[in-house]
Amino acid sequence: MPQGNKVMRLRSLIAGGLAAATLCVAPIASAQEEHVKPARQDWSFYGPFGKYDQAQLQRGFQVFREVCSNCHSLKSIAFRDLIAPGGPAFSEAQIKALAATYKIKDGPNEAGEMYERPGVLSDYFPWNFPNAQAARAALNAVPPDLSVIAKARGYERGFPLFLIDPIIQYQEQGPDYIYALLTGYTHADDPFWDEFMPGHKIAMPMPLSDGAVDYTDGSPKTVKQYAKDVTAFLMWAAEPKLEERKRLGFRVLSFLAVFAVLLYFVKRKIWASVHSDAGAEH
Numbered sequence: 001m002p003q004g005n006k007v008m009r010l011r012s013l014i015a016g017g018l019a020a021a022t023l024c025v026a027p028i029a030s031a032q033e034e035h036v037k038p039a040r041q042d043w044s045f046y047g048p049f050g051k052y053d054q055a056q057l058q059r060g061f062q063v064f065r066e067v068c069s070n071c072h073s074l075k076s077i078a079f080r081d082l083i084a085p086g087g088p089a090f091s092e093a094q095i096k097a098l099a100a101t102y103k104i105k106d107g108p109n110e111a112g113e114m115y116e117r118p119g120v121l122s123d124y125f126p127w128n129f130p131n132a133q134a135a136r137a138a139l140n141a142v143p144p145d146l147s148v149i150a151k152a153r154g155y156e157r158g159f160p161l162f163l164i165d166p167i168i169q170y171q172e173q174g175p176d177y178i179y180a181l182l183t184g185y186t187h188a189d190d191p192f193w194d195e196f197m198p199g200h201k202i203a204m205p206m207p208l209s210d211g212a213v214d215y216t217d218g219s220p221k222t223v224k225q226y227a228k229d230v231t232a233f234l235m236w237a238a239e240p241k242l243e244e245r246k247r248l249g250f251r252v253l254s255f256l257a258v259f260a261v262l263l264y265f266v267k268r269k270i271w272a273s274v275h276s277d278a279g280a281e282h
């Protein structure tokens with residue numbers, strides 16, 4: 001029975017392949033279990049209809065400005081970006097006044113000297129440190145620029161979640177990680193201990209504490225709320241056009257769905273005549 005043999009061989013091949021795959025995946029999975037994995041959070045920007053929450057982005061910017069910007073840069077964001085619709089969308093007057101409180105290095109002037117002037121809307125967010133060496137000297141490590149950190153960080157979801165994630169359109173590993181990192185300082189006696197860093201050591205001392213940022217919209221002044229808001233803000237900084245992308249994606253998929261239905265009827269029409277012709281001959 002050559003046919004039966006072939007089927008048998010195929011079956012054992014598949015079984016062997018599956019066993020090998022399980023063997024490969026198992027050690028990876030158990031190695032990862034040693035790390036605590038960030039938990040999934042509820043984000044307003046999750047899913048095909050996800051949107052940024054303007055009030056949350058405004059609070060997140062407040063946390064960034066009052067806390068994180070003491071150490072981190074945000075090079076890709078200009079003051080005027082904070083006015084644009086779809087983002088924190090502050091008023092122009094608010095951001096003009098804010099920009100003017102920063103001293104921006106400019107020049108050289110006609111005498112060939114660099115000088116400082118108040119910031120304007122077209123300036124990019126300035127860094128508190130003159131250069132990376134100065135930051136390292138002060139902090140023992142260079143704080144990474146936060147412009148795209150929400151997209152640059154993430155974590156392995158492991159089998160089988162990495163197969164399910166594309167179906168449920170889960171793409172928030174970056175924000176989940178940052179939220180976990182900011183809320184992972186659970187050893188009160190050690191400000192450099194973080195649950196989500198390899199070896200639990202981080203050069204960033206616990207940046208947030210309850211009550212540190214004074215919200216004016218009645219939102220809770222807790223580490224969790226600050227972490228959530230600043231993470232949403234960093235997600236916006238990394239992907240300001242997220243809403244547009246999702247809207248376009250939905251339109252393309254709707255078009256494809258309608259097109260598929262039309263194609264089905266066209267196919268039926270074409271093949272209907274072929275069938276009846278063939279029937280007529282026999």
Ligand code: HEC
Nearest residue numbers: 067068070071139141142143144149178202203204207230
């Ligand atoms: C006192 C300075 C300081 C402050 C304030 C600070 N950070 Fe940091 N941050 C650092 C340093 C230094 C590192 C590099 C840590 C390392 O390499 O171990 C870092 C690293 C990070 C990382 C990267 C972690 C990784 O996976 O490598 C993120 C994300 C981050 N900070 C976010 C924030 C946010 C958000 C805030 C504001 C709530 C903030 N930081 C406030 C100094 C700071």
